[in-house]
Amino acid sequence: MKKTVFMGTLTAVGLVAGLASAATLDDVKARGELVCGVNPGLTGFAAPDSTGNWGGFDVALCRAVAAAVVGDGTKVRFVPTTSETRFTALASGEIDLLVRNSTWTFSRDTDLALDFAGVNYYDGQGFMVNKNLGVTSAKELDGATICIQTGTTTELNLADYFAQNNMTYTPVAIQTNAEGEQQYQAGACDAYTTDASGLAATRAAFATPGDHIILPEIISKEPLGPATRQGDSQWTDIVRWTLNALIAAEEYGVTSANMEELASNSQNPEVKRLLGTEGNLGEMIGLDNDWAKRAIAAGGNYGEIFAATLGESTPIGLARGLNAQWTQGGLLYSPPFR
Amino acid sequence: MADAVERPKASFRPSMLIYDTRYRSLTIQIVVFALFLAGAAWLVDNTVRNLAVLGKTFDFGFLGQRAGYDIAQRLIPYSQNSTHARALLVGLLNTLLIAVLGCLAATIIGVIVGVLRLSSNWIVARLMAVYVEIFRNVPLLLWILLIYTVFTEASPAPNAFRPDPTTGEADRSMLLGLFAVTNRYTAIPGMSVEHGLGALDLGLFTLNLTFAAIVGVLILSFVARALVLRHAAAVQEATGRRPRTWWKSALILILPVAIVLFALGFHLNVPELRGFNFVEGVNVSNSFMALWLALSLYTGAFIAEIVRAGILAVSRGQSEAAFALGLRPRRTMSLVILPQALRVIIPPLISQFLNLTKNSSLAIAVGYLDLRGTLGGITLNQTGRELECVLLMMLIYLMISLIISGGMNVYNSRVKLKER
Numbered sequence: 022m023k024k025t026v027f028m029g030t031l032t033a034v035g036l037v038a039g040l041a042s043a044a045t046l047d048d049v050k051a052r053g054e055l056v057c058g059v060n061p062g063l064t065g066f067a068a069p070d071s072t073g074n075w076g077g078f079d080v081a082l083c084r085a086v087a088a089a090v091v092g093d094g095t096k097v098r099f100v101p102t103t104s105e106t107r108f109t110a111l112a113s114g115e116i117d118l119l120v121r122n123s124t125w126t127f128s129r130d131t132d133l134a135l136d137f138a139g140v141n142y143y144d145g146q147g148f149m150v151n152k153n154l155g156v157t158s159a160k161e162l163d164g165a166t167i168c169i170q171t172g173t174t175t176e177l178n179l180a181d182y183f184a185q186n187n188m189t190y191t192p193v194a195i196q197t198n199a200e201g202e203q204q205y206q207a208g209a210c211d212a213y214t215t216d217a218s219g220l221a222a223t224r225a226a227f228a229t230p231g232d233h234i235i236l237p238e239i240i241s242k243e244p245l246g247p248a249t250r251q252g253d254s255q256w257t258d259i260v261r262w263t264l265n266a267l268i269a270a271e272e273y274g275v276t277s278a279n280m281e282e283l284a285s286n287s288q289n290p291e292v293k294r295l296l297g298t299e300g301n302l303g304e305m306i307g308l309d310n311d312w313a314k315r316a317i318a319a320g321g322n323y324g325e326i327f328a329a330t331l332g333e334s335t336p337i338g339l340a341r342g343l344n345a346q347w348t349q350g351g352l353l354y355s356p357p358f359r
Numbered sequence: 360m361a362d363a364v365e366r367p368k369a370s371f372r373p374s375m376l377i378y379d380t381r382y383r384s385l386t387i388q389i390v391v392f393a394l395f396l397a398g399a400a401w402l403v404d405n406t407v408r409n410l411a412v413l414g415k416t417f418d419f420g421f422l423g424q425r426a427g428y429d430i431a432q433r434l435i436p437y438s439q440n441s442t443h444a445r446a447l448l449v450g451l452l453n454t455l456l457i458a459v460l461g462c463l464a465a466t467i468i469g470v471i472v473g474v475l476r477l478s479s480n481w482i483v484a485r486l487m488a489v490y491v492e493i494f495r496n497v498p499l500l501l502w503i504l505l506i507y508t509v510f511t512e513a514s515p516a517p518n519a520f521r522p523d524p525t526t527g528e529a530d531r532s533m534l535l536g537l538f539a540v541t542n543r544y545t546a547i548p549g550m551s552v553e554h555g556l557g558a559l560d561l562g563l564f565t566l567n568l569t570f571a572a573i574v575g576v577l578i579l580s581f582v583a584r585a586l587v588l589r590h591a592a593a594v595q596e597a598t599g600r601r602p603r604t605w606w607k608s609a610l611i612l613i614l615p616v617a618i619v620l621f622a623l624g625f626h627l628n629v630p631e632l633r634g635f636n637f638v639e640g641v642n643v644s645n646s647f648m649a650l651w652l653a654l655s656l657y658t659g660a661f662i663a664e665i666v667r668a669g670i671l672a673v674s675r676g677q678s679e680a681a682f683a684l685g686l687r688p689r690r691t692m693s694l695v696i697l698p699q700a701l702r703v704i705i706p707p708l709i710s711q712f713l714n715l716t717k718n719s720s721l722a723i724a725v726g727y728l729d730l731r732g733t734l735g736g737i738t739l740n741q742t743g744r745e746l747e748c749v750l751l752m753m754l755i756y757l758m759i760s761l762i763i764s765g766g767m768n769v770y771n772s773r774v775k776l777k778e779r
Binding site: 104105108109112129132133134154162163164165166171172176177179180181183184190191192193194195196204207208209210211250251252 | 412413415427428429430431438439440511512516518542543633634635636638642723726728732736737740741742743745
C-alpha cells in the first residue's frame with residue numbers, strides 16, 4: 022500500500038517534471054523576472070558596461086519582452102551563452118528566451134526544435150583582415166588561417182564558400198567573440214569571419230579600428246532573431262508580437278516620447294489597437310492591453326533602439342541597410358495589428 | 360527426570376524478513392535493488408517524456424549526415440562533405456594521438472624525474488622536488504592555457520619569415536633552415552617518397568602501402584635484433600662472456616630501413632612560406648603542442664612520485680647487495696631496483712594513464728579538435744543531439760579507458776612477482 026503511494030508519487034513527479042517546461046509565460050510571471058540568453062560580449066548587441074549593466078541591441082529586445090510580460094524592463098536576468106551552449110541552454114529551460122545573434126535556419130527551426138519569433142537583424146557573413154596583409158577580396162584568402170566560432174552557421178558557410186571557390190583554409194576553432202578578437206589581434210589567424218554586423222562591432226572595440234578592413238564579399242544570408250522552445254506557441258507569440266510592436270511603432274511614428282499622446286488622440290485605429298486604447302489584443306496573448314506600450318517605453322521603438330546601439334552615431338556605425346522599414350526600401354515589415 | 364523441551368517448529372513468518380538476521384540482509388538488498396531500478400526507470404521515463412515535450416526524438420541517424428564543417432588537424436582524409444561519423448573518427452584519432460604521445464612523454468619524464476629526485480646530488484634532487492610540487496599543485500587547465508599563451512604571444516606570426524621585397528631580409532629565419540616556430544604552429548619538415556606504393560582502400564579507411572612497408576621492415580628489424588640479443592644471452596650462459604652486440608643492433612635497426620627509404624626515393628619537404636602560411640611541411644598547431652606539453656608535464660609529476668615510491672619500496676639491502684657485487688649505481692638502478700619497483704609502480708601508473716587520456720578533453724580550452732571538440736562540440740551544436748552525442752562520447756571514453764586498463768593489467772600480471 023505504502024509502496025503504491027510511493028510509486029504513484031514518483032509517476033506524478035515524473036509527469037510534472039515532464040510538463041513543467043510547457044508554459045513559459047506562467048514561469049516568467051511567477052518568477053517576476055525574464056531569463057534571457059545573450060551574447061557574452063559583443064559591443065552593440067549585448068555587453069555589460071563597467072557597472073555590470075547589460076546594454077545593446079539584443080539586450081533591448083530582452084528588456085522589451087520583460088516590460089511587456091512582467092511590467093518592468095529592468096526585471097531581466099542576462100545569461101551569457103557561447104555559440105556552443107546557447108541552444109542547449111534554451112532547450113533545457115535554463116533560459117526563457119534566446120536573443121543572441123542566432124541565425125534562423127531550416128534545421129534549427131525543425132530539427133533542433135526551436136521556434137524563431139521573427140528577425141530583429143538582417144545580416145550576412147563577412148571577413149575582416151588586417152590592412153597590412155594587402156588583401157582586398159575574400160577570393161584572395163586561399164591558404165589563409167581563419168578564426169571561426171564553433172557551432173555557428175558561419176562555420177558551415179565558410180566551409181561551403183571555400184570549397185565552392187576551390188580554395189583551402191585552416192580553421193581555428195574559438196568559443197566566443199572575445200576569444201576570436203584576442204586571437205585575431207594576436208595574429209593567430211589571418212582573417213576573422215562572422216556576421217558583418219558582428220565584425221563591425223568587434224572592430225569598433227579595437228584600439229585602432231582603421232587598421233582593419235571588412236572585405237566587400239558577403240557570403241551568406243544571416244537573418245538573426247529571437248528563439249524560443251518549440252511547443253509553447255503562446256510564449257513564442259508574445260516574443261514575436263513584442264518584436265513586431267517595436268517595428269510597427271517605428272513605422273507609425275510611435276516613439277517612447279510621443280506614445281502617451283498618440284495613445285489618446287491618434288486618428289489611426291491600428292496605432293490605437295497597438296497601444297491598447299482600442300480592442301483587446303493584449304488579452305489575446307495572455308497579457309494586459311498596455312503590454313506594447315510598456316515594451317516601447319522600455320527602450321523606444323525599433324528605430325530608436327537601432328540608433329542608440331548600432332546606428333551611425335555610435336562607434337559601431339552601422340547603416341540601416343536591409344534593416345530599414347519596408348517603406349524606406351528595407352526588409353522590416355510587421356504584420357498588421359488587427 | 361529432565362523436562363522435555365519441545366523444539367519450536369521451524370515455520371516461516373513474514374516478520375522474519377525484518378527481524379531475523381538470516382533473511383534481513385537479503386530483504387535489504389532486494390529493497391535497495393528495487394529502489395535503484397525504480398530510480399533508473401524514472402530517469403529514463405522522465406527523459407523520454409521531456410524529449411517528447413520538446414518534440415525531439417532519440418536516434419543516431421545524424422551520424423550519417425553531411426558534417427559541413429572543417430577540421431584543421433586530421434590524421435585521416437576528411438572534408439566538409441564527410442559525415443558526422445567520419446568527424447567523430449577524426450576527433451577520436453586526435454584524442455588517441457594526444458593520449459598515446461602524452462602517456463609516452465609523461466612516462467619518460469616521470470621515470471627520469473622520479474629517479475633523479477632520489478639522487479644524492481642535493482641540487483638535482485631539490486630541483487626535481489620543485490618541479491613535482493609546482494606541477495602537481497596547479498590545475499592542469501592553467502598549465503594548458505599558460506603554455507598556449509606563451510606559444511602564441513612569444514613567437515612571431517608566419518609573416519615575420521617573409522623576406523622584405525626591398526632588402527631581401529626577413530625579420531626571422533628558420534631554425535637550421537628546417538623549422539619555423541610561429542604564433543600559430545610549428546612548421547616542421549614533412550616526409551615524402553618519390554615512388555610511392557599507392558594506397559589500398561579498406562572501406563573505412565585507406566591503408567597507405569608505403570607507410571605499411573616501412574613499418575613492416577621496422578618490425579622485422581626489431582625481431583631480428585631480438586634474435587641477436589637472445590643469441591648473445593645464450594653465449595653468455597654457456598661461456599660467461601657476452602659478445603658485443605651494439606654494432607650488430609645498430610646495423611640491423613638502421614640499414615634495412617635506410618635501404619627501403621632510399622629505394623622509395625625518400626626526401627624531406629622543407630616548409631616554405633607561400634601565401635599566408637607555411638606549406639609543404641607539417642604544421643604542428645600550437646594547441647596540440649600546448650596540450651601535449653601540459654598533459655605530459657602535469658601527469659609526469661604524478662608519475663615521478665609513483666616511481667619514487669616504487670623505488671623506495673625496494674629494500675635497501677637490494678642495492679647494497681648489488682654494490683657489493685661491484686655493480687655501478689646506474690646498472691644497479693636499471694637491472695636490480697627498477698625491475699622490482701615496477702611491481703609497485705604499475706597499478707597506480709594505470710590510473711595516471713587513464714587520467715591523462717580523460718584530461719585530454721580539456722583540449723576545448725585551446726581549440727584542439729579532439730573527440731570532445733568534434734562529436735561533443737561542433738556536431739552536437741550543429742545537430743542539436745545533445746543526449747545522443749554525450750551518451751556516445753561517454754561510451755567511447757569508457758571503452759578507451761577499459762582498453763588502457765585491460766592492456767596495462769595484462770602487462771602488470773607479467774611483471775608482478777610470480778610465486779611458484
